[in-house]
Structures are given as C-alpha cells and as structure tokens.
Amino acid sequence: MILELKNIDKSFGEKKVLQGVSFSVEGGKAFGLLGRNGAGKTTTIRILMDVFPPNAGEVLLDGKPIDYDKIGFGYLPEERGLYPKKVVFDQLVYFAALKGMRHKAAAKAVDAWLERLDMKEYRNKRLDTLSKGNQQKIQLITALAHDPKIVILDEPFSGLDPVNAQLLKDVVKEQIAKGKIVLFSSHQMSYIEEFCDSIAIINAGKIALSGDLRAIKRTYVRDRLVVNTENPAPIRTDFGASCTVRENGSLLIQMKSPEEKTAVMKQLIEKYDVDEIKVFEPSLNDIFVEYAGRQV
Amino acid sequence: MRQFGTILKFELKGYFKNKIFVGITVFLVLVIAVSMFLPNIFSSIQLEKSPGADEQHPVLLIYAEDAALSSLVKQYFDKAFPDYQVKIASGSLDEIRQQIAAGQAECAFAMDSASSYTYYVNNLSMYDTNTAIADTVLLDVYRFTAMTNQGIPPEQAESILSVPIDSKTVSLGKDQMKNFFYTYLMILALYIAILLYGQMVATNVATEKSSRAMELLITSAKPTSMMFGKVLASCLAGLIQLIAVFGTALLCYQINSSAWGSNELIASLFHIPVSLFIYLLVFFTLGFLIYAFLYGAIGSTASKLEDINTSVMPITFLFLAAFMIVIFSMTSGNVDTVLMKVCSFIPFTSPIAMFTRICMSTVPWYEITASIAILIVSTVAVGVFAAKIYRVGVLLYGTPPKIGSILKAIFRHR
Numbered sequence: 001m002i003l004e005l006k007n008i009d010k011s012f013g014e015k016k017v018l019q020g021v022s023f024s025v026e027g028g029k030a031f032g033l034l035g036r037n038g039a040g041k042t043t044t045i046r047i048l049m050d051v052f053p054p055n056a057g058e059v060l061l062d063g064k065p066i067d068y069d070k071i072g073f074g075y076l077p078e079e080r081g082l083y084p085k086k087v088v089f090d091q092l093v094y095f096a097a098l099k100g101m102r103h104k105a106a107a108k109a110v111d112a113w114l115e116r117l118d119m120k121e122y123r124n125k126r127l128d129t130l131s132k133g134n135q136q137k138i139q140l141i142t143a144l145a146h147d148p149k150i151v152i153l154d155e156p157f158s159g160l161d162p163v164n165a166q167l168l169k170d171v172v173k174e175q176i177a178k179g180k181i182v183l184f185s186s187h188q189m190s191y192i193e194e195f196c197d198s199i200a201i202i203n204a205g206k207i208a209l210s211g212d213l214r215a216i217k218r219t220y221v222r223d224r225l226v227v228n229t230e231n232p233a234p235i236r237t238d239f240g241a242s243c244t245v246r247e248n249g250s251l252l253i254q255m256k257s258p259e260e261k262t263a264v265m266k267q268l269i270e271k272y273d274v275d276e277i278k279v280f281e282p283s284l285n286d287i288f289v290e291y292a293g294r295q296v
Numbered sequence: 297m298r299q300f301g302t303i304l305k306f307e308l309k310g311y312f313k314n315k316i317f318v319g320i321t322v323f324l325v326l327v328i329a330v331s332m333f334l335p336n337i338f339s340s341i342q343l344e345k346s347p348g349a350d351e352q353h354p355v356l357l358i359y360a361e362d363a364a365l366s367s368l369v370k371q372y373f374d375k376a377f378p379d380y381q382v383k384i385a386s387g388s389l390d391e392i393r394q395q396i397a398a399g400q401a402e403c404a405f406a407m408d409s410a411s412s413y414t415y416y417v418n419n420l421s422m423y424d425t426n427t428a429i430a431d432t433v434l435l436d437v438y439r440f441t442a443m444t445n446q447g448i449p450p451e452q453a454e455s456i457l458s459v460p461i462d463s464k465t466v467s468l469g470k471d472q473m474k475n476f477f478y479t480y481l482m483i484l485a486l487y488i489a490i491l492l493y494g495q496m497v498a499t500n501v502a503t504e505k506s507s508r509a510m511e512l513l514i515t516s517a518k519p520t521s522m523m524f525g526k527v528l529a530s531c532l533a534g535l536i537q538l539i540a541v542f543g544t545a546l547l548c549y550q551i552n553s554s555a556w557g558s559n560e561l562i563a564s565l566f567h568i569p570v571s572l573f574i575y576l577l578v579f580f581t582l583g584f585l586i587y588a589f590l591y592g593a594i595g596s597t598a599s600k601l602e603d604i605n606t607s608v609m610p611i612t613f614l615f616l617a618a619f620m621i622v623i624f625s626m627t628s629g630n631v632d633t634v635l636m637k638v639c640s641f642i643p644f645t646s647p648i649a650m651f652t653r654i655c656m657s658t659v660p661w662y663e664i665t666a667s668i669a670i671l672i673v674s675t676v677a678v679g680v681f682a683a684k685i686y687r688v689g690v691l692l693y694g695t696p697p698k699i700g701s702i703l704k705a706i707f708r709h710r
Binding site: 013046049051052073075077079080081082083084086090094095097098099100139142 | 298299302303306309310504507508509510511512513514515516517687691704
C-alpha cells in the first residue's frame, strides 16, 4: 500500500499555502511530516483527508485516485477536542459509527480500546471530568477504533506523561506492524527519529527535503568523529583547532577527508584513553533546523 | 445516508438527554394540563363560596334630590346592574364622595334630572361600561315615560321599546372571529419554536467548533450530512415537543370538555379542521427547516459562543419583521393585503404569512400549491447552501468572517 501526494497546490485567496507538495508513504512504515508552525502541515493533512480539494495535484493510493468512501482515515488532530459534556463511551461509539461501523461492532471496538488503554473506569463518565492526558487517550481511540488503513497522528505525544507516552508508542508500533500507513506530524524530533523510516520537511509550503531518514543522514559528509573520553585535555591540545567540545561534553574532531577515518581512529585508540569513537551523523533536530529554518 | 442517520440519532438523543429541553417540555405540559383543568378547579372553589356571595358585590349609589326619580332609577338599575348592590344614597353629595374615596361604595350616579347625571368613581377603569349601560337604561326610561305621557298604554310602550331584532350571520368563507385565537396561537408557537430551536442549532454548531470537536467531525462526516442531520434532529425534537404540549392539551380538554362547554374560544381551539393541522405541519416543518439551516450556517462561522448572539441578529430581525407583518394584518382584520400576498410567496415569510391567510381567509388552491412549492425548493437550496457555508465556516477561527469572504471561500472550494 502506497499513499502518494503529487504536486499539490493550494492557496487561500492570495496566499499560496502549498506549492507542488509531493511525497509518498509506504504501508508498514511510519512517515514523519515536519515543518515549522504555519509551514502548511495541517493544510496538507486536510487535503489528504479531503476536507477541501487542492487547487492542483492529486492524492493517489496504490497509483489510483483515492476513494474516500472506502478508505477509512484515523485522525488525531493537533487541536484536541471532543464533546466535553457527553459521556465518553457514547461519543466514541458515535465517531466510530460516523466512520461507517455498525453500532454493535463500534461498541465492541470501543470497549476493547478502553481496556487496551487502561481507561475502562472512565467509560461512563463525562469527558470534561477527565484529566487532559486521559482526554487525549480518549481522543486517540477516535482515531483507531474503526481500524483505519491510514492513521494520521498530529503531535500525538504532547501532553502525555512518560508512562502514557510508552503506552502510545506500543500502540503506534502495533499499528505499523499491522502494515498500516502511519503519518506523524510532530515537533518532538526524538519521537520522529524513533519511529519514522522516512520524513518530509515542509518549509513555507514547499517540500524542502524528503526521503528515507537514514539515507538523508548518509548524504552528510562523514568527515567528523565524535569522541567520548574521561580525559579530553590531551586530545584537545594535540588536535588544536580541529577539535571542539559539544554541548554534552563529548569532543568533535574535524578530519581533512572521510578517508582519514581509520587512521585517525587508530591514532585516538592507541594514544589516548577513549571510551567511544563514532562517525558524526546529524540528528533529525540538526537536519530540521537546517532545512526548516531556511528563509525562502 | 447511514452517516446522516447516525448523526440524526446522536443529535436527537442529545436533545432528550438535555436537562433544559426536558425541563421546559415537562413544565409546558404541566402548565397546559393544569390550565385545562382550571374550570373544574374554579367551579369547585365557587361551590364552596356560593352562599352569601351576593354580599361581595360592590355598592352603586343613586343620588337625586327628587325621591321619586331616585326610586324610579333604582328600579331600572337593579335589573341593569346585576353585579352591583344598587342603593339610594342617604347623605349629601360630599358624603357620597367620601364614601367612594373610602371604598365603601364603588361608584355613584348623581341625577340632575331623568336625562342628566354626573358619574362619580374612584379610579376610572379602561373597561368601565357603567355610564354606557346607564345611558341606555335612562334613554329607555325617558322614552317609556314620554310614551305613557302621550297616552300609550304601558304594556304597549314596553313591547315597542323592547322589540327583539332577529339576525343571523352566514360566513361563506372563514369566520375570522372564531379563527383568530387559534391562528394567533399557532403562529406564536411557530415563532417561538423557530427562534428557540434556531438558536439551539446555532449554539450546537458553535459549541462543536469551540470545543474543537469539529476538527474530528469535519474529517469524519460530510458537511451536508452534518448540517441536515443536525437541523432535522432539532426539527424532530421541536415537533415532538409541540405534539407533547398540544397532545396534553387535547387530552385534558377531552376530560374536561363538559366544564369548558360554554367557552367558545377554547372550543374553537379544539375543533380546528384537520386540513389546517396538516397545513400547520407542512408550514411548521418547512419554516422551521429553512430558518434552522440559516442558524446552523451562522453558528458555523462563529468561533466563540459569545459571537452567536450578534451573528444571528439579522435572521432574528428578518423573522421578527415577518411576524409583525402577519400580526398587524391579523389584527387589522384584512389578511389579504398586497403585502401579505407578497409575503405569502417569499420563502422566509411564507410559512407564517400563507398559513395565516389559509386560516383566516379563502385562498385559491393554486396559490397555496405555489407557495408550498417555492418553500420546498428554497428550503432544499438554503440547506445545501448552508452546508457549503458550514464546510468553509467550521475551519475559520478568529473573528467572525464577513459574508463576502464566506461567499468567496465557498466558490473557491467549488
């Protein structure tokens, strides 16, 4: 299963919100859609879900225009919100039924999910009596109860404590393992890095970078080494200006070329007391700042 | 279609779980039930009170310097004022004034002659008809005396003066006197229901928006399903409420019909022709829908609940204007004025204007058919248009958008 967005253009009035946005997401893999506030992520998601049509471009599933009546989307919006005054169970069944489930099947699925997320005791409570984190778990059920093929999670981890975050991670991993298309949108790079095989960075309505995350990282010239040591002073003295100290206290050594790698590593191991040496790879955070921070 | 059914069921359930909705319905049903039992309650109270009730009647004083005149007037006033204790005043005019001021007597007639008097009363009520009655009586007395003085025997004079005029009225069309009350009641019910439920629909949509449930709804259901589901649910809830209230009234009336027996006003209400009820249902449903769609669309453009009251103002005024036009023409007695005829074909005024004309006048069938047809087509059109506004409106946050920018957005999104 492959979901593709091809050359999507969208403008609101005079304002061009999206320009030629293209990317593809594979089933069984997680995809991270990144971008700064106002870059066009939510608009992209809304077009993907047919809330409004694009001015140009198309959304394809397995090469064919997507049939929205057949394909169920699961969506966790960034702006969370359900019916605060209504009973949790009732509204969950309602949303599952809106997605096309029969009432009985919806009730069964909702109960199973309440159990899975440890929320059974809140089944018959009004939503506004729940804590924010618990409301978020309820909202997650609206995205998953109808067993959608495509799951879109917008900032799923915000507001969750570590235990609930772990629970959510497990749930997301299950969904990926089931072969579903999982699309993440988040500012929390560590989570994206943990889950996503591929990413797309939107900057000012255009795709600034997209592709397999590991491949992207490989494109950076591997001419720097990260060195962890208890005793950095002698290394710093010997390497001079080509050695800098990173924020976490480790050393970053700039080589003349990537080919020097083996020789420099050997030299470090033999001459100094080092705990760890590895080739420096930029974190997603570094990549994001580099691409999303560019002025257009 | 199933999605629409799901929404309709959910929204309807929402109404029946809403404490205010249930509370108002129960309250109205109780009020109606109690008022239908009123004649029975009153008659049982009156039965207990009836002995000595005569003494409760207020005092009417007659003052004349000529004793013969005062006793003659008393003789006639006794018959003419059965709700008063008619007494001949004993003191002077000043004393009579004091008695009236002190509340010992309600009013007094100071006779200057058989055809001239001064009426004294403490507070002159808007509905005081005593002088009119006295005028008629005194005129009769004057004529009677004049006739007997001319030598006509008293019996003959009596029969000349009291010859009964026998008249009959045959109304070939509608009897406005009879129909006025129930027409007014039905128009009022329609007016209140539309304003109340319209506001509810608007609030309902705005609440979904402000709680951001909309983000999920708009990606789960088609805007048309959302709009029609919501509005039809409110219409059904309104109809059920009306049926509960009028049903209770009808039921309690049946139980108490003998006690109400002589009250024509109430009797007319419960003998409304079936055809009018069908018209009521048609105009109620269509009128309700067309306004509810507008309210729903307006609700979708507001991002805070506080914005609603100002946003719905134009619709409320539009409807209020329609209501005023209808009420004024009803009270003027002519519901077939040009204005009313025009209003009975304009979709936003026709539900009440045409309905009023059907109730109180004779309207050709083709006019009724045309009016209903126009209304049906415009209701569907307004519904579809409202769903379009809704689709655009629900995604707009911040200050309520101007009409122009909404229209632009609709065409932009096809």
